[in-house]
Amino acid sequence: MTRCRLCGSTALESVVDLGATPPCESFLAAEQLDAPEPTYPLHLRVCTDCWLAQLPPLITPEETFSEYAYFSSYSSSWVEHARVFVADAAARLGLGADSFVVEVASNDGYLLRHVVDRGVRCLGVEPSVNVGAAAREAGVPTLTAFLSPETGAAVRAEHGPADLVVANNVYAHIPDVIGFTKGLRALVADDGWVSIEVQHLLTLIEENQYDTIYHEHFQYYTVASAIRALASGGLALVDVELLPTHGGSLRLWARPEEAAGEPSRRVADVLAREKAAGLQELSGYTEFSARVAKVRRDLLRFLVDAAEEGKTVVGYGAPGKGNTLLNHCGIRPDLLPYTVDRNPYKHGRYTPGTRIPILPPDRIAADRPDYVLVLPWNLRAELAEQLAYVHEWGGRLVFPIPELSIVEVER
CATH class of the missing domain: 3.40.50.720 (NAD(P)-binding Rossmann-like Domain)
Structure with a gap:
């Protein structure tokens, strides 16, 4: 890796080097055990200009997500998390029969099934053929596609702009963060909302959660770096929630820049926490590798x-x-x-x-x-x-x- 994928800087510093491993979801069938197995370096670095932590894009999303082994509905707590989110979002945004909700990386319909139950029009955009098929079987309309600016524009042209776009646990999974963010902007109405859930780099560092570093996670966000990423596609952060999911996650509430207004106090509070933890200077990262080694030992x-x-x-x-x-x-x-x-x-x-x-x-x-x-x-x-x-x-x-x-x- 020579340049930051968000700001283009060459000022990349090592956070932790985990050696070389296979892609984490490439489970092997019995007949593959005697065949060669490719491995790729797993070396996390941070850009000291925009503070986006990132892995080099050594594998493509197409290699990982066209056929995927993870089905969200097998975690009952995650399905309940999605149900509560849908109920809260419907109340917060006034979603009803005339609304339209799009979820990007909608997996097997674990979240949108709650939208369907409310009688709200919705569409999942899911690249994995197998899990997308499971969603359709469960009654959740699903398009098999990766999100890009072109895909977002096509969905908007066919279905209209979305009042709410949900992107849970996908914002880390795409190497073209700028193009993906532009795709979100293409989907959402000019006065609509985007809700993104992604693991918080702050808890990853503080709680030694290094096992969440793997090849399909291309970047790891703080609120500070997320603000920069959202702006690359014309979105602005207006609120943030700290969630316990995945060991500590961010729920980022964003809107098109022209409709955003001033960010909430919670945004300033989390930015202050990140700064106090040293995540906008190298000092916040230097001890992480030693603590990872202790977990292993x-x-x-x-x-x-x-x-x-x-x-x-x-x-x-x-x-x-x-x-x-x-x-x-x-x-x-x-x-x-x-x-x-x-x-x-x-x-x-x-x-x-x-x-x-x-x-x-x-x-x-x-x-x-x-x-x-x-x-x-x-x-x-x-x-x-x-x-x-x-x-x-x-x-x-x-x-x-x-x-x-x-x-x-x-x-």
Whole structure:
């Protein structure tokens, strides 16, 4: 990487180098285990001119998202998060039968199904063929496409401008951040709203959430860098919410520049927090790499000690972030013989790079392991409830992030 993708600067400084890993969602079928597996450098840098943290675009969105392994509806807490958002947005913006809502990267319809239930006209724009098909089967109108300025203009010409455009957990996933932002502007009405949810770089740094760094996340936002990114497409930030999702996320409320007005007090408050954390100078980033190394050492020490003591450890979940962790730590089936996942799409497949089998969840109750390593740690409350049954045989849960935590579960 030689230039910042947002401002074009060459002033890029290293934040953390995680080596080379396969794309995190490239789960392997059994017949692929003896074939070569490509890996790509995973080196996060920050631009010291606009403070956008970013990875080089070594893979394309087409490689990742044309066929995608992640279905949002398998997380019940995420579906509930979407339901609450739709209810709140409908009240805040006065959405009704005459309104039009577009969600970009709408996945399997996890959010727009709540819009459909309200009788509000909507459209999903989803590039992945398989999950888009699932959305249509669930009754959510869905266009299979990547968002670009041209796609946004075409949707607007056919369906009219959107009163609300939603872009949850996608603003980090596109290398052409300027073109994508222009696409959002093309979709939204001149007096409309854009709501974007994206992980907050502040909590990523503070809570050692380095496993959320992977190739399909091309950039990592603060409010300061998000303001610059939005402006590149003619949008202005007017409000921000701090959310607990994904370990700490931003909900950015933006409008076309001509309709934006003054930003809320919350915007100034979060900007002040980011500045106090040193995220607009290199000092805020210099210790992160050392703390990442400690997470790796602690997890490996636990797994090796458990193996030496004859204890069994299995995984729960096969999220993309888990594959960053497994590959960075060099964890193989000798230390983690399998992981389980609720998504049937992943059953019988293997984690990229580390080749750990992915099995149905009922395997845990059958095997009664001593420890369950929870890879989607951001769903801690939800999964602690789902896994309460491991208490029956004295099993314990292990959370690797933000630091190693071994907990007993209660029924």
